[in-house]
Amino acid sequence: MKRLVLLRHGQSQWNLENRFTGWHDVDLTDQGRAEAKQAGALLRDAGILPEAVFTSVLKRAIRTAWIALDELDRLWIPMTKDWHLNERHYGALQGLNKAETAAKYGDEQVHIWRRSFATPPPALEGNDERHPCHDPRYQNLDTEILPGTESLKDTLARVLPYWDTTLAPQLKHYDTLLIAAHGNSLRALVMHLEGLSDDEIMGVEIATGDPLVFELDDQLNVLKRYSLRAES
Numbered sequence: 001m002k003r004l005v006l007l008r009h010g011q012s013q014w015n016l017e018n019r020f021t022g023w024h025d026v027d028l029t030d031q032g033r034a035e036a037k038q039a040g041a042l043l044r045d046a047g048i049l050p051e052a053v054f055t056s057v058l059k060r061a062i063r064t065a066w067i068a069l070d071e072l073d074r075l076w077i078p079m080t081k082d083w084h085l086n087e088r089h090y091g092a093l094q095g096l097n098k099a100e101t102a103a104k105y106g107d108e109q110v111h112i113w114r115r116s117f118a119t120p121p122p123a124l125e126g127n128d129e130r131h132p133c134h135d136p137r138y139q140n141l142d143t144e145i146l147p148g149t150e151s152l153k154d155t156l157a158r159v160l161p162y163w164d165t166t167l168a169p170q171l172k173h174y175d176t177l178l179i180a181a182h183g184n185s186l187r188a189l190v191m192h193l194e195g196l197s198d199d200e201i202m203g204v205e206i207a208t209g210d211p212l213v214f215e216l217d218d219q220l221n222v223l224k225r226y227s228l229r230a231e232s
């Protein structure tokens with residue numbers, strides 16, 4: 001039996017301010033750090049000891065992994081940071097307050113941008129300084145693949161190949177793998193693991209700092225899924 005632990009980062013400063021975040025590299029709040037520490041304690045109390053960790057290139061997820069693993073005294077395990085696990089890119093909405101945006105565009109339009117499967121928010125243009133092509137962490141990537149916005153479908157399209165080529169093979173030689181990432185990049189994995197439809201995934205919300213444990217058979221079929229916070 002294999003264990004895959006999906007951990008959304010702890011509360012970020014823009015979660016607290018109710019801003020669209022996406023690829024903006026905002027840090028954790030004090031509450032977010034406490035959530036990450038609790039996640040490590042929940043894993044420890046459950047006897048779930050990750051042997052490797054994969055995360056994004058955004059500090060809220062990286063720091064969550066560090067804090068949780070420090071609580072487990074397992075900062076020594078291999079850590080891979082990869083943009084494929086970044087949050088969904090929220091385009092020109094990044095930085096805007098979700099309530100103010102709803103007041104400007106209407107609740108229905110904001111709900112569509114947030115929870116439709118295939119409708120992306122308005123895109124950032126390449127000459128916008130917020131576009132990823134101006135960010136040094138992506139400088140070695142072909143600018144053609146850097147998004148100016150993403151729908152959940154677009155996020156799935158970059159996460160799933162990464163699961164197939166990189167993450168799933170890790171479970172051939174590790175029994176316990178931790179993925180510390182973001183609400184929508186993790187929803188992409190949940191959708192794949194549980195065979196959810198476009199409509200079903202819309203109803204899935206992943207809380208900050210709550211370790212979701214997937215018990216898998218050797219063929220990576222899901223045997224059991226549970227939240228450690230709910231079990232505590």
Ligand SMILES: O=C(O)[C@H](O)COP(=O)(O)O
Pocket residue numbers: 019020021022023087088090114182183184
């Ligand atoms: O990037 C963001 O704004 C959040 O992490 C995820 O957005 P959501 O709350 O609209 O899913």
